Amino acid sequence: VLEEDGFNCEHPYFHCFVAEPSSKDGGDAIVPDNGGELSDTGACGGSKEREGDNLNGNTLLGYALYFYTYSTWKGKALYLEDLYVTPGCRGQGLGSALFNRVAKRAFESHCCRLDFSVLNWNPAQDFYKAKGAINITEEEGWHHYRLDREALVKLALEVNKADITNE
Template sequence: MPLILALVRELAEYEHLSHEVVATEEDFRESLFGERPVAEALLGYAGGEPAGFALFFHNFSTFLGRPGLYLEDLYVRPGFRGSGLGVALLSRVAELARERGCGRLEWSVLKWNEPAIGFYESLGAVPMDGWTVYRITGEDLRSLAGRA
């Protein structure tokens, strides 16, 4: 869990979002290995050294009537970029999606992250134009839940 949290923090720093990381090792332990796991993680190593990770979870497409996988994070440490580790991690997630009968694999990328966009597009990924991601958190989430 310390390694996963460290990698998440490195990713957040790269994305200029360090202030948003409030997760703890216990949060990851529970979410990945608890009574009801809700996410999975792959760790990538190069020469025995931890070099990156992919974290993903199942979603569902009502249009396809099938599950999908959502890639929450894909991160390769700077010294290992260009080594093929990112392709290896993403390929393994895609392989898991196929093995599990998923209809799609999807993720979000920050609009300014041109290196990631170029990487994803080189693999055949396409942006979902016409869609906007919405999010509700914190007090607004509590308030909305209170209306149930």
């Protein structure tokens, strides 16, 4: 799904920054600024293969996957879907470099904000707070909801049924 939705299409649904070693011997990590797309590098990792993932001969150390969204109150926004750093690379500034790169992209794209969700057990909450993030669940009372595929099918069928009875 990642390749289909982000790399092998004319208008990708998401963009990605990838961190990889700066040399084949595993030197310092780099986060190349390649416009945020990886069509020349391949998929940026999914749930099945993360640590040490190999991208055309390059080892994946971490990634940040994001997409643009819109607030009717504020305007264009950026949503960070995933920020992942392999366990062996944590605590070395790689997550910070990826996060800062996404924030820079949001700024350069004239976004009003950068949104993301964090699980309540995730110790990275302190990292985000140190970067200036505000917990809007506490501050503004926002709660995120989701319709899964089954609920989408049910609602789509209701629309189809209503369309048929209105004909």
